[in-house]
Amino acid sequence: MSYWIIKSDPESYGWEHMKKDKKTYWDGVRNYQARNNLKLMKEGDICLFYLSNKEKRIVGEVEVVKESYPDPTIDDDTWVAVDVQYLKDYNKSITLAEIKKNKKLSDLALVKQSRLSVMPITIMEYKEIQKLVE
DNA sequence: GCCAACGTTGGC
DNA sequence: GCCAACGTTGGC
Numbered sequence: 001m002s003y004w005i006i007k008s009d010p011e012s013y014g015w016e017h018m019k020k021d022k023k024t025y026w027d028g029v030r031n032y033q034a035r036n037n038l039k040l041m042k043e044g045d046i047c048l049f050y051l052s053n054k055e056k057r058i059v060g061e062v063e064v065v066k067e068s069y070p071d072p073t074i075d076d077d078t079w080v081a082v083d084v085q086y087l088k089d090y091n092k093s094i095t096l097a098e099i100k101k102n103k104k105l106s107d108l109a110l111v112k113q114s115r116l117s118v119m120p121i122t123i124m125e126y127k128e129i130q131k132l133v134e
Numbered sequence: 135g136c137c138a139a140c141g142t143t144g145g146c
Numbered sequence: 147g148c149c150a151a152c153g154t155t156g157g158c
Contacts, residue, residue, distance in 0.1 A: 135158105136157105136158085137156105137157095137158090138155105138156095138157090138158105139154105139155085139156095139157105140153105140154085140155085141152105141153085141154085141155100142151105142152085142153080142154100143150100143151085143152080143153095144149100144150095144151090144152105145148105145149095145150090145151100146147105146148090146149095146150105
């Protein structure tokens with residue numbers, strides 16, 4: 001099982017929206033690197049939900065419930081979507097500033113490559129984040 | 135609102 | 147195949 005961070009602009013699809021939907025398809029990725037990450041996702045993988053722009057924080061987790069398939073919102077099989085399901089809220093969300101302060105998290109693509117919308121994280125990084133959200 | 139970083143496009 | 151121009155994203 002793998003861990004990921006998926007990014008969303010709260011103005012287009014926020015955390016409240018995710019929680020209300022319970023399950024949604026993660027579509028609209030139009031970047032090859034992000035797409036490749038989507039393709040690597042397996043059922044049961046955990047995705048941390050990061051909100052960009054105004055929010056800049058990780059607020060909770062969703063679970064991959066369906067592996068990649070052609071993006072239903074575009075007539076071009078270059079692009080894929082996955083289905084994700086709401087899993088849990090963090091008691092305390094973790095901000096980008098906190099992530100940047102933490103040396104163990106300094107390799108996160110979130111910090112190094114801020115425009116990537118789907119990125120893998122290691123188990124160690126995942127565990128470190130868990131410590132911060134307890 | 136600005137700008138850096140990055141990806142894509144298209145002319146040569 | 148290179149690179150300049152342009153568009154988009156996202157942090158500040």
